[in-house]
Amino acid sequence: MKLKLSDLGVNYGNFEAARDINLNIEANEFFTLLGPSGSGKSTIMRAITGFNTISQGQILLDNHEISQLPPEKRAIGMVFQNYALFPTMSVYDNIAYGLKLQKMSTQAIAARVEAVARMVQLSSDNLKKGISELSGGQQQRVAIARSLAPNPSLLLLDEPLSNLDARLRVELRKELKRLQRELKMTIIYVTHDQSEALTLSDHIAVIHDGRVEQIGTPKAIYQTPKTEFVANFIGEINLLSSAIVSHLDTSSWQEDAHYYIRPEHLSFEAGEIAINGTVLTKEYYGVNYSYTIAIPGGTMDILADTQFEYQLDDMVTLFFNRAHVLEFVGGTHG
């Protein structure tokens, strides 16, 4: 199913937690709301599910206005950060919960619970257990299975992996993507983790202060951020301070602009622009090094191939090309 939010606004009392939200989410798309804590992501999700009343705009699910419907009539699946499982029920009963409400036959429920348990790779042994007997990763699988059981055509996932350790997050992230492809579902995903957003999404909406800052593919958001906020929020980036810029031959550069460059666009080898500096910190990442270089008026982070091995306090020259420099005037792309 496709979802359209048009001029959506949500207030808590006098506080505008979301405003002017316009999103077009296509059927079978993996769409992510990415933004810092408190930016309004959950507020938008709760408006879609019906747990928040909207103060303005429309929510169209396959062209039908749903904002006046109660949550249970919207047929939208939802998984929360804290799982929100029923702790005293068995895994089976948790997954079967929505199906029982739909008055499905016991036999049909059993078949469906087994099917979704298989999808999320929960064994039949696990189905008999109590929720507290499962690991965090298994509990999250139960939460996903429960939301999938009624076969929703739209699934909302609000920070579903944030309670898990790093390795499990990556594993479950791959599984989510596989499930989405297999089940041909529209997924709206909320995260403040940029690597999750970049790896999973077809499109990302960057949310900041209750507004949409930019919508685009992961590549577009990373490579051509429209605002200074997006440039700083997605990926690592170096600000070329005015002190640095004043050292450069910058006749084509504007005085009131802010200039940025990504660490991977700096080189120790060659480039149009050169800055001398000394090695301040060095981190080894297996495939490469990350160095912080002290330069006149500031520091720059650089990602370098392991062939470029320097020691602390070594003198080095950083090179980069003008084409890789991102320019912002008044916060927006120059």
Ligand SMILES: Nc1ncnc2c1ncn2[C@@H]1O[C@H](COP(=O)(O)OP(=O)(O)OP(=O)(O)O)[C@@H](O)[C@H]1O
């Ligand atoms: N029930 C509420 N009443 C009043 N203010 C609220 C309520 N819920 C959220 N807020 C405020 O609205 C803003 C947006 O909150 P929201 O939970 O949507 O952010 P978020 O981007 O989902 O954050 P997080 O990543 O931390 O979950 C915040 O400033 C928050 O304090």
